[in-house]
Amino acid sequence: MIDAQSIQWFPGHMAKTRRLMAANLKMVDIVVEITDARIPQSSRNPEIDRMLGQKPRLILLNKCDVADPNLTARWCEYYRSKGILAIPTDCKSGRGLNEIIPGARQVLDEVMKRREAKGLSQKLLRMMIVGIPNVGKSSLINKLAGSKRAKVEDRPGVTRGKQWVSIGGGVELLDMPGVLWPKFDDKEVGEKLAYIGSIKDEILDIEHLAMRFLQTVAENYPKLLCARYNLTPEEIEGKDGFDLLELVGRKRGMLQSGGVVNTERAAIMLLDEFRGGKLGRITLEKPPKFTPAAREQEQDDAE
Numbered sequence: 001m002i003d004a005q006s007i008q009w010f011p012g013h014m015a016k017t018r019r020l021m022a023a024n025l026k027m028v029d030i031v032v033e034i035t036d037a038r039i040p041q042s043s044r045n046p047e048i049d050r051m052l053g054q055k056p057r058l059i060l061l062n063k064c065d066v067a068d069p070n071l072t073a074r075w076c077e078y079y080r081s082k083g084i085l086a087i088p089t090d091c092k093s094g095r096g097l098n099e100i101i102p103g104a105r106q107v108l109d110e111v112m113k114r115r116e117a118k119g120l121s122q123k124l125l126r127m128m129i130v131g132i133p134n135v136g137k138s139s140l141i142n143k144l145a146g147s148k149r150a151k152v153e154d155r156p157g158v159t160r161g162k163q164w165v166s167i168g169g170g171v172e173l174l175d176m177p178g179v180l181w182p183k184f185d186d187k188e189v190g191e192k193l194a195y196i197g198s199i200k201d202e203i204l205d206i207e208h209l210a211m212r213f214l215q216t217v218a219e220n221y222p223k224l225l226c227a228r229y230n231l232t233p234e235e236i237e238g239k240d241g242f243d244l245l246e247l248v249g250r251k252r253g254m255l256q257s258g259g260v261v262n263t264e265r266a267a268i269m270l271l272d273e274f275r276g277g278k279l280g281r282i283t284l285e286k287p288p289k290f291t292p293a294a295r296e297q298e299q300d301d302a303e
């Protein structure tokens, strides 16, 4: 998992990643950027857009099996409005994976047409897989390659070094060497990464984290919260994070002497259950509102 030490490495590591990325971009036709569908924004490297520049790419909203399907659809629409193809994927069941290669070819066809560079062979397709730790890069490569060639572990930071994997049908994958870090310096981003389990709990105040998480869930997914912990809407109405945590702990019988709720145990249990998908399908970020005017502004900024 990401730890405090990695956070301190961030600036130097980023410069190295930027150099590696630039060198490797030349070797591929398209970049496949994997994000976590539960936090599509916070699970992206803050510099990725700048690093990729005009390189053709597609975005995967992975772990869509545990994300809110309505919001996943809205994120796809948001990216479409920006001219980017986004595909919801689930590396556990394989859902969406067979759309990746045709999607990549479609993106490249469009680029070719725009550049009027006809006659270029698209037989061999070379794709670079990038993403912050723990989003599912190894799982994706394993699924696409149909073997256990890439190492998969439930621990961010396992993917190391450059590796090409041939997956047949004239398609080769380049696993991004090094790691793309998320945006640690933003407190809210850090919290969201911690909710999904991408930052070590030891460096965070788990009770504080659980309280913040509960507030978000009570606001956006009250029915799921009530269903999981056998609560009524009246019970959670107007409660702050601490009260909610106590309530959840009490419902689960996590009491210490004197009938006081063990909020630390409750916090660990709550976040474990969320990470395991037991609370239901939850997405913690909505796509930004996207208007034609905003798009024009974005294009101006990019020029």
Ligand SMILES: Nc1nc2c(ncn2[C@@H]2O[C@H](COP(=O)(O)OP(=O)(O)OP(=O)(O)O)[C@@H](O)[C@H]2O)c(=O)[nH]1
Binding pocket: 062, 063, 064, 065, 066, 089, 090, 091, 092, 131, 132, 133, 134, 135, 136, 137, 138, 139, 140, 151, 152, 153, 154, 155, 156, 157, 158, 159
């Ligand atoms: N629910 C769910 N879990 C997934 C999915 N894809 C991957 N996972 C799980 O997420 C965890 C991380 O997956 P990895 O494939 O190791 O992620 P990675 O991006 O290669 O991680 P690093 O090696 O740290 O860069 C593992 O426990 C996977 O089983 C998915 O689509 N849905």
